[in-house]
Amino acid sequence: MNRAVALRIAACGLMGLGAALLIAALLLSTYTKGKIAKIPLDIDTTLVSDGTGTVFDPASLNSQKFVVDKNVPVTSQQQISVESPSNADVVTLQVGNTVRRTDKQQDNGLLLALVDTVTLDRKTALAVSSDTNPGGSVQKPRAIGDTQPPTNVALPHDGLAYRFPFDTEKKTYPYFDPIAQKAFDANYDGEEDVNGLSTFRFTQNVGYDADGKLVEPVKYASLYGDDADATVTARASLWGLPGDPDEQITMTRYYAAQRTFWVDPVSGTIVKAQEHGFHYYARDALKPEVTFADYKVTTNEQTVESQIASARDEGDVVSLWGRVLPITFTAVGLLALVGGILLGSFTLRAESALIDPGLDDTTGHGFFGRRPTDTGPMPAAEAATEKIPTQRPSDLPPDRPA
Known part of the structure; x- marks a missing residue:
């Protein structure tokens, strides 16, 4: 499994966790509180x-x-x-x-x-x-x-x-x-x-x-x-x-x-x-x-x-399930959801850069640090070399066997 796939799975997991916590907070503040706020037996x-x-x-x-x-x-x-x-x-x-x-x-x-x-x-x-x-x-x-x-x-x-x-x-x-x-x-x-x-x-x-x-x-x-x-x-x-x-x-x-x-x-x-x-x-x-x-x-x-x-x-039990846990779950859920979205966005950019580095060249520099093409002469090691053509047989001297 490469790093991009792992990041994608992590992003999906964070977003799933965030959504689950938000749903749990809603249930705790409505359904669960109604089940707990009762006269004791x-x-x-x-x-x-x-x-x-x-x-x-x-x-x-x-x-x-x-x-x-x-x-x-x-x-x-x-x-x-x-x-x-x-x-x-x-x-x-x-x-x-x-x-x-x-x-x-x-x-x-x-x-x-x-x-x-x-x-x-x-x-x-x-x-x-x-x-x-x-x-x-x-x-x-x-x-x-x-x-x-x-x-x-x-x-x-x-x-x-x-x-x-x-x-x-x-x-x-x-x-x-x-x-x-x-x-x-x-x-x-x-x-x-x-x-x-x-x-x-x-x-x-x-x-x-x-x-x-x-x-x-x-x-x-x-x-x-x-x-x-x-x-x-x-x-x-x-x-x-x-x-x-x-x-x-x-x-x-x-x-x-x-x-x-x-x-x-x-x-x-x-x-x-x-x-x-x-x-x-x-x-x-x-x-x-x-x-x-x-x-x-x-x-x-x-x-x-x-x-x-x-x-x-009695009030502490109701407060725990009806207020404290819903607030906590909501806060953690939102953080997880936002974190998952940001991680997912980062993963998509990383995959795009690997497939086509030029797609990432929108901010003046490459995603992996590639040098832009319009910033001046390139170093000699990166310069294009001229290919010298090979002579054809018809161009050989007449006194030299083919």
């Missing part, structure tokens, strides 16, 4: 929020009057894990939600408990339903000492739940509230730095208006068959109401909430949250009479750091 985390509130004392159920304590330390906890069905397209999250007053032990401090299950589209983070899966369920409460396995009640979900989508936008999203059992708007409210991470802030009002005024509270949806915790009838003295102490008064439980989410826009991870929950009993929805739980909690620092680390890990 290995979520197993506990989110803790701390705060204070005015809350009911469960022990007072057996007293002469319901007791409501103020400035009580309150903790909200979410235990999130992945359940079936979960695959390449959907993920099912099971979330155990509890709110308890930490100044009381065990069940005496438990205020709220809910096990919520929801199936989400791994790309959009929206709840999905099918014929065999209603998109979500909640677990029926069990009595203390109940040895029967938990029973789930189908609860179709809609909107987002526990996460926002990858590449979160500055817009309003429907966000599901499992207590109210329906979705409410989570409105974009600006950008904010959280421990060095740039986040989008969203706010959600359930039963409140934008000014924090109670306008449309939700009637509490009981999970008990007899609505035991949604409608309560007790003596007026237990409620702490004036008048006949033995009069039976029936009150309905209502619920309202205000939430703020700080969301990593790349991965959709909620890195921080603040919640004001209000559960109360009243005969008129807009006139609270007996508070069950009025609390405000914020994600604690340890949970924030953990969520930020998770968000960055």
Whole structure:
């Protein structure tokens, strides 16, 4: 194989490599990123929020009057894990939600408990339903000492739940509230730095208006068959109401909430949250009479750091395949393509010069250094020599034999 053929093969190889890298960059930035930017299937985390509130004392159920304590330390906890069905397209999250007053032990401090299950589209983070899966369920409460396995009640979900989508936008999203059992708007409210991470802030009002005024509270949806915790009838003295102490008064439980989410826009991870929950009993929805739980909690620092680390890990994977590698492949591909074209051009000129040196004499000198013909006398070694003709026999002298 001569040098010209080798150069031609090298040029073709460089151009092929450049084209392949450019195609790979295009696929990585479109198709591959779409396959990677999904909710992980290995979520197993506990989110803790701390705060204070005015809350009911469960022990007072057996007293002469319901007791409501103020400035009580309150903790909200979410235990999130992945359940079936979960695959390449959907993920099912099971979330155990509890709110308890930490100044009381065990069940005496438990205020709220809910096990919520929801199936989400791994790309959009929206709840999905099918014929065999209603998109979500909640677990029926069990009595203390109940040895029967938990029973789930189908609860179709809609909107987002526990996460926002990858590449979160500055817009309003429907966000599901499992207590109210329906979705409410989570409105974009600006950008904010959280421990060095740039986040989008969203706010959600359930039963409140934008000014924090109670306008449309939700009637509490009981999970008990007899609505035991949604409608309560007790003596007026237990409620702490004036008048006949033995009069039976029936009150309905209502619920309202205000939430703020700080969301990593790349991965959709909620890195921080603040919640004001209000559960109360009243005969008129807009006139609270007996508070069950009025609390405000914020994600604690340890949970924030953990969520930020998770968000960055997810974002790094997406960034690697969706931005870093495409940019790198594009740059290297262009260099390879241009290098192949230049090498190919050089090879063609070299072959042309070997076939016809005169074709290369366009710049005043030959490709291989040949001297142009119009630059003056040539050296003697290169000068044309005169050929002396040979005498013919007829020109020989007559006295000399032929």
